[in-house]
Amino acid sequence: MPLRGPLRLVAQSVPLAPSVLDDVPLTHLLPADRALAWVRDGDGIVGWGEAARIETSGDDRFTDAGAWWREVSAHCVVRDKVGVPGSGLVAFGSFAFADDSGRTRGRAGGSSVLVVPRVVVGRRGATTWVTTINESALAPTPRVAPTDEPASPEGVVFTDGSTSGAQWETIVSDAVRRIEAGDLDKVVLARDLVADLAAPLDVRAPLRRLAAAYPNCWTFHVDNLFGATPEMLVRRERGLVTSRVLAGTIRRTGDDARDLALAGSLARSSKDLEEHEYAVRSVADALEPYCSSTNVPEAPFVLHLPNVMHLATDVAGVVDAEHESATSLDLAAALHPSAAVGGTPRSTALELIAEIEHLDRGRYAAPVGWIDADGDGEWGIALRSAEYDGSRVRLFAGCGIVADSSPEAELAESQAKLVPVRDALTG
Template sequence: MTQGAPAGGAAPHALPLVVRTAALDADAVASLVDLLPAGDPVAWLRRGDGVVGWGVAASVRTGGPRRFEDADAWWAEQAAHAVVRDDVDLPGSGLVCFGSFAFTDGVAEESVLVVPEVVVGRRDGVTWVTTVARGELRLHDVPLEPQPAPPGPVNLRFADGARSGEEWMGVVADAVARIGAGDLEKVVLARDLIATSDEPVDVRYPVRRLAEAYPTCWTFHVDGLFGATPELLVRRERGLVTSRVLAGTIRRTGDDERDLALAATLARSSKDLEEHEYAVRSVADALGPHCSSMNVPEAPFVLHLPNVMHLATDVAGVVGVVGDAVAVSSLALAAALHPSAAVGGTPTRVATDLIAEIEGMRRGRYAGPVGWMDATGDGEWGIALRSAEIEGPSRTTVRLFAGCGIVADSDPAAELVESQAKLVPVRDALG
């Protein structure tokens, strides 16, 4: 585990984080995403609400099988020693961190938690600003003016990632054969696309466009990883735990009448219903030990997004006991859920081993948990889907990701089409 030191080279934790949250006038901020400056922006937005931040007051990087536990322990220590004055007392006010975690247990893949110096949030018509510093109270003299529109990528080119479309269909066919042989029930296989720009990519450009184009998704950015995920892995808020499961996808045509017919087809599809059932079961099994009661709907609904439709189920539960509500943070719940069948497969270990064997792509933080958490452990964690990562010190390369759930009757060509549909949001956002 590595962690950032405060300015001046003092030892980590030598001084506590001093946090001040104050309410703002309702009309003080028109758009959260437009506030983000170029330096170290972070974001978690949906329907114009959420939290954004910039600067780094504290951070930690973890890796390997204990990446979640190490990050959770670091955060508990920060929160225990922090001096917090919060005049708002809403989810996302007070001391918060933003995080993004690697998909695999590999020690080479870094995960990160970061505490911004400034956080601006909005929820239920209430807007606030939080400032954070080591050992001193920052005055609320933070300028909250919209920033100039960031430039788009210059001369953007797209190319195949680790595998071409033809090669990836061969991998899907291999997986279908193994499922047919009884090795496993489902596996999620991903592919990547490489975008290259002549100039460094300003992440605020695609983040702004995603937030505008996909308001019902959770638009995020943490440490170079950005996207608009339709899937909320887990939310913990004052004892209530919720998780949205998406599995089973069909592309929209843009014709409303035709799309309604396609939605009905998706809702009856045995292949998609089977894939969805695996995903729901994996989430319910992971949350069950932490909940005193749970509600798992018997049938999914169809979630309509601008480019695709998904089978969706909202699983809800109540955290078991008072002690558990304190001990099991939203990040710990995310760790218990990861990887769900929606991004790994069933059985989990067999599926993730097969991904490592045949996918041929480094996932990094794609399909890992991404989101935020407050000092009490409440927070929201999505799955980093419909996402991309800006890579390298030059920031001229962006790697886009898409994955598909493969079951016994999956057709490789149809899965390739589905993956292409899932690449559309970020590809369009880049310009």
């Protein structure tokens, strides 16, 4: 979608004194309308308003959005008195999982989007700042203060989404048969759950709950998609590239001694280690053409979250001279979909997903995050997430299926992965 002439924005970032917000959570600053969020462990950025926007779709969605962002950045005047990741000109983004996502469902959940907010508030360690973005001229620095208490969702009723639990188990069994026949090594299958509310959702309520309950995840909201993802698809910061890969999951019991034993069994599980290795290798292979060096740890660690534990590996690399102009969005596009959300081999897994999953994922399991004028940024995978339209919310969960997968165990795992958003809606 080309620009109608250069869009000329002015972005100004100024530091705030620490006492201005008094450690107020960033999610408590959001207004009800056009809120944007990307926060983790108290740090991150939130925004509101809309200075510019692009919606893209199809197999060129990343390329079109990237070209638009380069042109917007090239014509923007940036006055940044903060100089940390997330200050200056930024856009929040969320992309569709599949090339054909949303073609039969309309815009909601199907389009990919980059949004440049009018106001951004950020925090990184002891540094807090506010950014204003406007057309052609500087805007006055707004007063930043906590907003009103959002209304909690009421009358929440959950029903099956595209398939029932029993139907989904049958789909998993079909996938296992395909894997045992040698058609592929791994496929990730998703399912959805529908929540109907008594009134339109004020997304600030579940956002606040997710940020408080899952501080080690990245809590996000972009264009009616929200969640708290534990998985960083890619971070690019001044030439350093990092990616956190998660694959292999076990549900926590709430008993510390029992959970410690379960973590040990997860770390030794041949089924989960196999699933994890496919995901790590797909990320390392996708990053290798862009990096002069890549570090892949020999063994994963166990990431402990309140509801589940995952096998996790942090992959790191350094962008080489030939690809120094590759932005974080370019890298996210190269990585998507990794084996953690698609499967191995990628093309075969995606074909099987389209054939048997019976679900339009929308923007679930696809890149969500932010990018700045230098191309640095953070893109997570939209997991533990939901999309909403008025009073209807669709929750998503997915599981990696390999030869040793049990349909009953995978259904239980998917139910555990639905817990964060379910709890955020029900309080």
